[in-house]
Amino acid sequence: MARVAAMRGSMRSTGKTRSATLESDGEALVSPWPVRKATQRNHDLKREAVIRAAARAFNARGYHNTSIEEIAAGLNVTKPTIYYYVANKEQLLLECVLTGLERVREPFLRPRPAGVTAREHLNSMMRHYAETIASEYGWCMVRAEDLGLAPISMSHIKRLKSEIDQGIRRLLEEGMRDGSIQVKDLKMASFALAGAFNWIAHWYRENQSMTAGEIAEAFIGLFDHGLAPRATQDLPRTRRTRAARKEPTP
Amino acid sequence: MARVAAMRGSMRSTGKTRSATLESDGEALVSPWPVRKATQRNHDLKREAVIRAAARAFNARGYHNTSIEEIAAGLNVTKPTIYYYVANKEQLLLECVLTGLERVREPFLRPRPAGVTAREHLNSMMRHYAETIASEYGWCMVRAEDLGLAPISMSHIKRLKSEIDQGIRRLLEEGMRDGSIQVKDLKMASFALAGAFNWIAHWYRENQSMTAGEIAEAFIGLFDHGLAPRATQDLPRTRRTRAARKEPTP
DNA sequence: GGTATAACTTACTGGAAGGTAAACTCTACT
DNA sequence: AGTAGAGTTTACCTTCCAGTAAGTTATACC
Numbered sequence: 001m002a003r004v005a006a007m008r009g010s011m012r013s014t015g016k017t018r019s020a021t022l023e024s025d026g027e028a029l030v031s032p033w034p035v036r037k038a039t040q041r042n043h044d045l046k047r048e049a050v051i052r053a054a055a056r057a058f059n060a061r062g063y064h065n066t067s068i069e070e071i072a073a074g075l076n077v078t079k080p081t082i083y084y085y086v087a088n089k090e091q092l093l094l095e096c097v098l099t100g101l102e103r104v105r106e107p108f109l110r111p112r113p114a115g116v117t118a119r120e121h122l123n124s125m126m127r128h129y130a131e132t133i134a135s136e137y138g139w140c141m142v143r144a145e146d147l148g149l150a151p152i153s154m155s156h157i158k159r160l161k162s163e164i165d166q167g168i169r170r171l172l173e174e175g176m177r178d179g180s181i182q183v184k185d186l187k188m189a190s191f192a193l194a195g196a197f198n199w200i201a202h203w204y205r206e207n208q209s210m211t212a213g214e215i216a217e218a219f220i221g222l223f224d225h226g227l228a229p230r231a232t233q234d235l236p237r238t239r240r241t242r243a244a245r246k247e248p249t250p
Numbered sequence: 251m252a253r254v255a256a257m258r259g260s261m262r263s264t265g266k267t268r269s270a271t272l273e274s275d276g277e278a279l280v281s282p283w284p285v286r287k288a289t290q291r292n293h294d295l296k297r298e299a300v301i302r303a304a305a306r307a308f309n310a311r312g313y314h315n316t317s318i319e320e321i322a323a324g325l326n327v328t329k330p331t332i333y334y335y336v337a338n339k340e341q342l343l344l345e346c347v348l349t350g351l352e353r354v355r356e357p358f359l360r361p362r363p364a365g366v367t368a369r370e371h372l373n374s375m376m377r378h379y380a381e382t383i384a385s386e387y388g389w390c391m392v393r394a395e396d397l398g399l400a401p402i403s404m405s406h407i408k409r410l411k412s413e414i415d416q417g418i419r420r421l422l423e424e425g426m427r428d429g430s431i432q433v434k435d436l437k438m439a440s441f442a443l444a445g446a447f448n449w450i451a452h453w454y455r456e457n458q459s460m461t462a463g464e465i466a467e468a469f470i471g472l473f474d475h476g477l478a479p480r481a482t483q484d485l486p487r488t489r490r491t492r493a494a495r496k497e498p499t500p
Numbered sequence: 501g502g503t504a505t506a507a508c509t510t511a512c513t514g515g516a517a518g519g520t521a522a523a524c525t526c527t528a529c530t
Numbered sequence: 531a532g533t534a535g536a537g538t539t540t541a542c543c544t545t546c547c548a549g550t551a552a553g554t555t556a557t558a559c560c
Contacts, residue, residue, distance in 0.1 A: 043506085043507090046507095061396075061398065062396045062397060062398055063314075064313075064314035064397075064398075065397075065398040067546085067547060067548085068547080068548070068549085069547080069548095077507095077508070077509090078508070078509060078510080079509095079547095079548090079549085080508070080509070080510090080549090080550080080551095081507075081508055081509080083548090083549070083550080084506090084507065084508075088548075088549075089547095089548065089549090119477065119478075122477075139396075143393075143396070145452070146311075146312040146389075146393070147312060147314075147315070148311060148312055148314075148315035172477075175477070179479060180479075181477045181478070181479070182475075182477070182478065182479035182480065183472060183477060184468065184471055184472075185468045185471070185472075188460075188465065188468035188469065188472065189468075189472050189477070191446075191449070191450075191453065192446040192449075192468075192469050192472050192473075193446075194449065195445050195446040195447070195448065195449025195450070195452075196441075196442040196443075196445040196446045196449075197445070198445065198449055198452075199441070199442075199444065199445025199446075199448055199449055200441075200445070202395070202445075202448075203441065210438075215438065218434065218435045218438035218439075218442075219438065219442050221434055221435070222433060222434075222435075222438065222439055222442050222476070223442075223476050223477050224476050224477065224478055225432075225475065225476045225478055226472070226473050226474050226475045226476030226478075227369065227372075227422075227425070227431045227432070227433060227439070227473050227474065228369075228431070228432065228474055228475055228476075229429060229430075229431070229432040230432065292536095293536085293537090296537090317516080317517055317518080318517080318518070318519085319517075319518095327537095327538070327539090328538070328539060328540080329517095329518090329519085329539095330519085330520080330521095330538070330539070330540090331537075331538055331539080333518095333519070333520080334536090334537065334538075338518080338519075339517095339518070339519090501560100502559105502560085503558105503559090503560085504557100504558090504559085504560105505556100505557085505558085505559105506555105506556080506557075506558090507554100507555085507556075507557095508553105508554080508555075508556090509552100509553080509554070509555090510551105510552090510553080510554090511550105511551090511552090511553100512549105512550080512551080512552100513548105513549085513550080513551095514547100514548095514549090514550105515546105515547095515548095516545105516546095516547095516548105517544100517545095517546095518543105518544090518545085518546100519542105519543085519544085519545100520541105520542080520543080520544100521540105521541090521542080521543095522539100522540090522541095522542100523538105523539080523540080523541100524537105524538080524539070524540095525536105525537085525538075525539090526535105526536085526537080526538095527534105527535095527536085527537100528533100528534095528535095528536100529532105529533090529534090530531100530532090530533090
């Protein structure tokens with residue numbers, strides 16, 4: 001419970017490093033037994049399977065309505081097996097969240113290729129965002145925040161989310177400078193964008209008629225020009241008053 | 251547990267209607283005691299306070315992390331008192347959700363005033379939406395869906411949410427006809443809108459620097475023209491290439 | 501073939517929290 | 531004064547589930 005977030009990943013099950021020296025009894029003694037090389041590969045795969053299964057279960061039934069035993073049953077094992085791979089239920093959730101968030105953040109860490117406007121780059125980010133949020137990790141990413149996690153876990157999550165938000169804002173800013181984007185309130189724009197995309201996790205299900213990519217395209221198109229009618233070019237052939245164009249917004 | 255959703259509101263505590271007749275023993279007997287008039291007013295006020303307190307608590311700590319006892323303590327009473335006003339924890343949540351959703355739906359039930367474009371009307375809906383979602387009921391409205399409610403409660407919620415969605419789509423459609431709105435994919439547009447606004451419940455807190463109304467205005471402004479730069483009129487005095495204007499979106 | 505360790509299982513504990521029974525108090529009304 | 535019933539409490543019960551201890555099987559390595 002204490003150091004839940006510590007030691008993510010899988011540096012585990014190699015607990016024989018100290019086998020070479022037995023101190024605390026005077027002279028050091030070198031063990032004649034060699035260090036055993038563990039079967040890491042399989043362990044990691046299984047661990048990942050546990051995380052994924054948990055993500056799917058949380059996604060389907062919610063965190064508090066999913067017992068560890070259910071997750072285990074879905075993998076044809078028993079509860080303690082899960083505890084063999086993760087420390088506790090909270091860490092299980094945390095792994096799901098971090099997996100999703102890191103996947104979203106990853107492209108923000110790479111520099112923007114030359115010749116690509118900030119706007120184009122933002123669009124590709126959004127496509128990637130949509131893919132991830134529609135995956136099994138989407139629910140966890142979006143819901144975890146008010147599930148009563150330990151402060152240490154929360155700060156982890158908050159930091160990643162903040163990085164992603166900063167990434168979006170930076171692209172908006174750069175877009176303002178290179179002329180590909182124009183918004184009034186940067187912060188609110190990033191919140192609206194993130195909200196629209198995050199919300200996908202609430203309604204999207206595997207069997208949806210649209211793919212995540214198609215949804216992303218639709219959203220990008222919408223955020224492109226908004227709701228307002230474009231200039232009089234290439235409009236459908238209906239008569240079109242422009243009275244509504246100036247839009248008082250009282 | 252069975253008829254959770256039945257009998258919302260407060261027709262309660264008037265259980266003396268049968269005091270006039272004692273059948274099952276032959277001849278009917280009219281009771282000499284008159285029917286007592288209960289102190290409804292106070293009861294309703296207290297009940298509402300319970301709902302509000304629950305909403306705030308759920309909002310702060312989440313549904314499953316909030317015990318009935320905590321809610322009670324916040325009202326300076328004990329747990330059974332809560333059960334005097336609501337049947338169970340689930341109903342408590344349901345009341346919160348329905349309160350919020352009905353508040354959002356309400357303006358959709360009224361006809362649009364003449365002389366107001368669909369777009370203008372949609373904007374006023376969004377302002378109202380933002381106010382409600384930023385209230386203590388916002389969290390419940392947004393999160394309740396995957397908290398493992400009974401199917402009967404779920405269908406209640408789903409119906410209300412669907413009505414709200416239909417209301418938005420209808421306005422978008424009407425806006426397409428009266429020329430005040432232009433979108434490609436109606437469904438996706440309504441989802442993006444709802445997502446951006448619903449997401450407010452995730453990040454908005456009372457002490458925020460912006461009011462719900464200001465947030466709504468910012469979002470409306472964004473959804474007005476999107477991210478793309480407007481035509482060359484009334485722009486800030488920086489040089490502005492229009493190269494990015496056609497925006498390939500590959 | 502023997503042993504260490506990884507990988508799992510069965511069987512349990514402990515505690516938190518939803519919900520209830522039954523008693524008590526307070527107030528309105530006669 | 532006396533009573534009915536609303537409103538509240540104390541003291542429970544019960545269930546569910548996270549987490550663990552200890553034992554068992556499988557596998558790699560010598």
